[in-house]
Amino acid sequence: MPDDDSQLDLRLRSFLDEIKAQPLPHQLADFKPATVRSGRKVLNVLAGSVAAAVIAASVTVFAIELNGHHGAALLFQVAHLRQRAVPSPHPGCTSSQLRTAASGHCRPTAGRAAH
Amino acid sequence: MSESDAARERALDETVRPDIARLFSLALSILRDQGEAQDVVQETLVKAWRSWDPISRTDHVGRWLTRVCVNYCISRRRYLRSRDWPPLQLSELAASPGDPSSRAETVDMDRAYRRLSLKQRAAIALTYGYGYTDNESAALMGCRPGTVRTHVARALATLRKEL
Numbered sequence: 001m002p003d004d005d006s007q008l009d010l011r012l013r014s015f016l017d018e019i020k021a022q023p024l025p026h027q028l029a030d031f032k033p034a035t036v037r038s039g040r041k042v043l044n045v046l047a048g049s050v051a052a053a054v055i056a057a058s059v060t061v062f063a064i065e066l067n068g069h070h071g072a073a074l075l076f077q078v079a080h081l082r083q084r085a086v087p088s089p090h091p092g093c094t095s096s097q098l099r100t101a102a103s104g105h106c107r108p109t110a111g112r113a114a115h
Numbered sequence: 116m117s118e119s120d121a122a123r124e125r126a127l128d129e130t131v132r133p134d135i136a137r138l139f140s141l142a143l144s145i146l147r148d149q150g151e152a153q154d155v156v157q158e159t160l161v162k163a164w165r166s167w168d169p170i171s172r173t174d175h176v177g178r179w180l181t182r183v184c185v186n187y188c189i190s191r192r193r194y195l196r197s198r199d200w201p202p203l204q205l206s207e208l209a210a211s212p213g214d215p216s217s218r219a220e221t222v223d224m225d226r227a228y229r230r231l232s233l234k235q236r237a238a239i240a241l242t243y244g245y246g247y248t249d250n251e252s253a254a255l256m257g258c259r260p261g262t263v264r265t266h267v268a269r270a271l272a273t274l275r276k277e278l
Contacts, residue, residue: 008275009243015224016244020140028139028153033127033164 123167130176131163138184144240145188147229155191159184182255185241189233189256227277231270238266 138159142152162183163170170179187194228236234256241252242263249260249267256263 011224012243016144019144022143024136024139025153028156031157033160
């Protein structure tokens with residue numbers, strides 16, 4: 001067993017030595033990390049600008065849409081409030097009765113009770 | 116390129132250039148693929164460039180580079196998987212032209228060596244190929260010395276079985 005171990009040890013070491021003797025690829029010998037960095041920096045700036053433009057456009061569209069909806073809702077609310085704020089001359093009358101009353105055929109409940 | 120960048124590149128070149136061949140053979144002995152080993156060394160150099168200011172102040176630039184290189188090698192499978200690239204196993208099967216496969220004995224050893232996990236290869240390469248102690252290898256691999264010993268023992272058992 002120790003012989004086997006020493007033989008394996010020897011083979012392993014010679015195998016690793018052969019790997020160490022491999023020549024360095026020329027791409028690695030001439031590699032400049034600075035060039036990678038600058039390329040990436042430009043890409044980052046570009047991606048950041050695009051992202052900022054997309055966010056700004058989204059916010060603008062959202063604001064326009066919100067403004068449109070808000071205006072319509074406000075108009076509706078104002079109209080609704082105005083309608084509710086007008087005191088009915090005949091509290092017991094429904095709106096259809098009031099319309100009939102306007103044409104002269106209404107018999108308001110209060111009048112009926114007095115009658 | 117600004118003047119400070121040029122100065123930094125000069126300093127990096129002077130300090131790191133002598134280590135590139137060592138890093139490449141270490142990466143090659145762990146990954147057993149020239150292209151992958153080259154990529155790992157390039158990533159290591161880029162990382163060194165980016166964090167040059169803090170590491171240039173230490174006396175252990177070589178050790179720092181080795182640690183980063185070993186960690187990149189060990190996490191290579193995960194890195195490739197995260198980018199939907201072909202798994203390392205496939206590229207390992209295609210032998211590179213420069214592989215030391217001239218002798219049958221080397222071919223056998225290479226085949227058996229490829230059966231080991233990346234961590235086992237890293238432990239074997241650091242202790243057998245580069246003569247680091249268990250403690251030093253553990254520091255470089257980011258694990259405990261006992262774990263390195265386990266990796267080495269299991270790797271040797273696998274090699275014994277395969278050869």
